[in-house]
Amino acid sequence: MFVRRIAVVGTGYVGLTTGACLASLGHRVECADVDALKVNRLRAGQVDILEPGLAELVARGRATGGLTFVEGARGAVADAEVVFLCLPTPMGAGGAADLGAVEAVAREIRDVLPRDAVVVCKSTVPVGTSVRLAALLGREDVAVVSNPEFLREGSAVHDFLHPDRVVVGSDSPRAAERVAALFAGLGAPTVLMDAASAEMVKYAANCFLAMKLSYVNAVAELCELVGADVTSVTEGMGHDRRIGQAFLKPGPGWGGSCLPKDAHAMLRVADAVGVDFPLLRATVETNARQQRRVVDKVRRAVGALAGARIGVLGLVFKAGTNDLRDSPALAVAELLALEGAELVAHDPQVDRPLPGMTVVDDPYAAVRGADAVVLLTEWPEFRALDWARVAALMAGSTVLDTRNHLDPDALLRAGLVLDGTGRVHRVTA
Numbered sequence: 523m524f525v526r527r528i529a530v531v532g533t534g535y536v537g538l539t540t541g542a543c544l545a546s547l548g549h550r551v552e553c554a555d556v557d558a559l560k561v562n563r564l565r566a567g568q569v570d571i572l573e574p575g576l577a578e579l580v581a582r583g584r585a586t587g588g589l590t591f592v593e594g595a596r597g598a599v600a601d602a603e604v605v606f607l608c609l610p611t612p613m614g615a616g617g618a619a620d621l622g623a624v625e626a627v628a629r630e631i632r633d634v635l636p637r638d639a640v641v642v643c644k645s646t647v648p649v650g651t652s653v654r655l656a657a658l659l660g661r662e663d664v665a666v667v668s669n670p671e672f673l674r675e676g677s678a679v680h681d682f683l684h685p686d687r688v689v690v691g692s693d694s695p696r697a698a699e700r701v702a703a704l705f706a707g708l709g710a711p712t713v714l715m716d717a718a719s720a721e722m723v724k725y726a727a728n729c730f731l732a733m734k735l736s737y738v739n740a741v742a743e744l745c746e747l748v749g750a751d752v753t754s755v756t757e758g759m760g761h762d763r764r765i766g767q768a769f770l771k772p773g774p775g776w777g778g779s780c781l782p783k784d785a786h787a788m789l790r791v792a793d794a795v796g797v798d799f800p801l802l803r804a805t806v807e808t809n810a811r812q813q814r815r816v817v818d819k820v821r822r823a824v825g826a827l828a829g830a831r832i833g834v835l836g837l838v839f840k841a842g843t844n845d846l847r848d849s850p851a852l853a854v855a856e857l858l859a860l861e862g863a864e865l866v867a868h869d870p871q872v873d874r875p876l877p878g879m880t881v882v883d884d885p886y887a888a889v890r891g892a893d894a895v896v897l898l899t900e901w902p903e904f905r906a907l908d909w910a911r912v913a914a915l916m917a918g919s920t921v922l923d924t925r926n927h928l929d930p931d932a933l934l935r936a937g938l939v940l941d942g943t944g945r946v947h948r949v950t951a
């Protein structure tokens with residue numbers, strides 16, 4: 523009845539999406555996690571990450587019996603033909619990728635993997651990890667394949683099912699073909715290569731995206747000083763198909779669970795082989811500068827930050843997710859709090875206390891009595907706020923829109939001062 527028996531180890535953004543999507547393609551998928559609570563919640567159909575369509579796919583998979591959940595990797599892999607590793611590879615010592623979870627699972631499963639199984643690493647890992655995994659598994663009959671994942675949070679299911687490309691790398695062409703066949707139905711260009719190249723593609727792609735954003739943020743800074751409008755500039759640039767319109771929006775710096783850690787890991791990879799990579803170093807440094815720039819602008823708006831009350835709109839790293847990992851908004855908030863600002867923050871997806879600020883469940887409560895308001899995440903509901911009401915509630919009048927997300931006319935009509943990013947013309951009443 524099912525096409526293949528697949529195990530997925532790790533049920534986070536990548537693992538759960540991979541498991542649910544492969545089940546929807548007709549495979550029998552068992553997902554494993556070390557977190558018993560998470561496994562129990564998933565067994566009950568509870569999906570805690572915000573991903574459109576994911577809960578529905580999980581429900582469908584549970585109903586057909588094509589998708590099940592188990593605690594611990596060993597239970598999931600025992601009768602699997604293909605095992606996907608979707609484990610965290612966080613920033614470790616000195617910025618290198620921490621492969622602890624990946625290596626621990628390899629050790630855990632090596633003696634229970636069925637004959638001729640294929641182990642696929644979907645985690646983002648430095649070049650050489652496939653070779654290391656093969657050595658750790660110590661199984662002549664088990665091939666290791668690198669299949670980096672390119673999905674974005676907030677559109678994980680869509681991105682998985684409609685990828686721009688599928689990259690499959692292995693030093694065993696037969697194993698690579700077996701893995702590529704799993705994605706054949708997606709109709710995406712499939713690029714087969716050796717394992718080292720596949721591992722490199724992922725870092726090279728994420729670092730390129732980071733570089734594009736740092737470039738655009740630096741251009742935005744220049745625009746402010748020379749009197750140009752970055753929105754017009756990026757639109758004019760983006761029509762060139764070699765540049766493209768995507769990933770050209772300036773903001774408070776790029777964040778999230780991957781771009782920052784992957785940029786640092788790539789720097790460490792370069793370092794390890796004795797290569798200086800000034801372009802990537804500047805990409806990272808330019809990013810840190812964006813957060814300081816936001817703080818400087820808020821300081822300018824209120825005079826002194828110590829004792830100033832700042833309303834913060836948005837805490838997650840981008841709209842459409844509930845992920846706070848490495849959020850530029852949190853980095854800005856931390857810098858503001860360090861200078862003694864009193865922060866009242868609202869994010870539609872955050873309802874828990876956070877250090878250094880008061881989190882409120884209503885945007886109007888966040889702006890009440892604020893000397894300045896800073897928008898850090900581009901939630902659509904912020905655009906739709908009643909700005910006359912905001913103006914009446916605020917003590918001051920400056921709204922810093924780090925994402926150029928708000929409608930300038932609406933703020934102007936409300937008598938507010940709008941300070942955007944990369945736009946010299948401040949909109950004032």
Ligand SMILES: NC(=O)C1=CN([C@@H]2O[C@H](COP(=O)(O)OP(=O)(O)OC[C@H]3O[C@@H](n4cnc5c(N)ncnc54)[C@H](O)[C@@H]3O)[C@@H](O)[C@H]2O)C=CC1
Nearest residue numbers: 532533534535536555556557609610611623645646671675
């Ligand atoms: N989040 C994203 O948008 C993307 C992430 N990636 C990469 O995919 C990998 C996974 O990332 P996420 O899914 O975001 O991580 P995550 O942190 O959301 O999920 C990882 C899961 O693995 C589980 N886990 C940890 N150790 C385990 C063990 N020993 N046995 C079984 N389960 C274990 C954790 O409990 C957690 O549920 C990382 O290498 C990341 O760089 C790649 C593309 C996109």
Ligand SMILES: O=C(O)[C@H]1O[C@H](OP(=O)(O)OP(=O)(O)OC[C@H]2O[C@@H](n3ccc(=O)[nH]c3=O)[C@H](O)[C@@H]2O)[C@H](O)[C@@H](O)[C@@H]1O
Nearest residue numbers: 671672673674675769770771772773776777778780839840
């Ligand atoms: O390896 C990963 O985990 C993933 O990392 C990113 O995906 P994601 O972290 O979900 O977030 P992005 O949509 O790329 O945004 C990253 C950061 O850049 C910022 N950004 C993005 C686009 C833009 O135009 N401007 C901008 O400031 C976002 O606000 C956010 O802080 C990549 O886009 C995915 O392809 C990759 O698979």
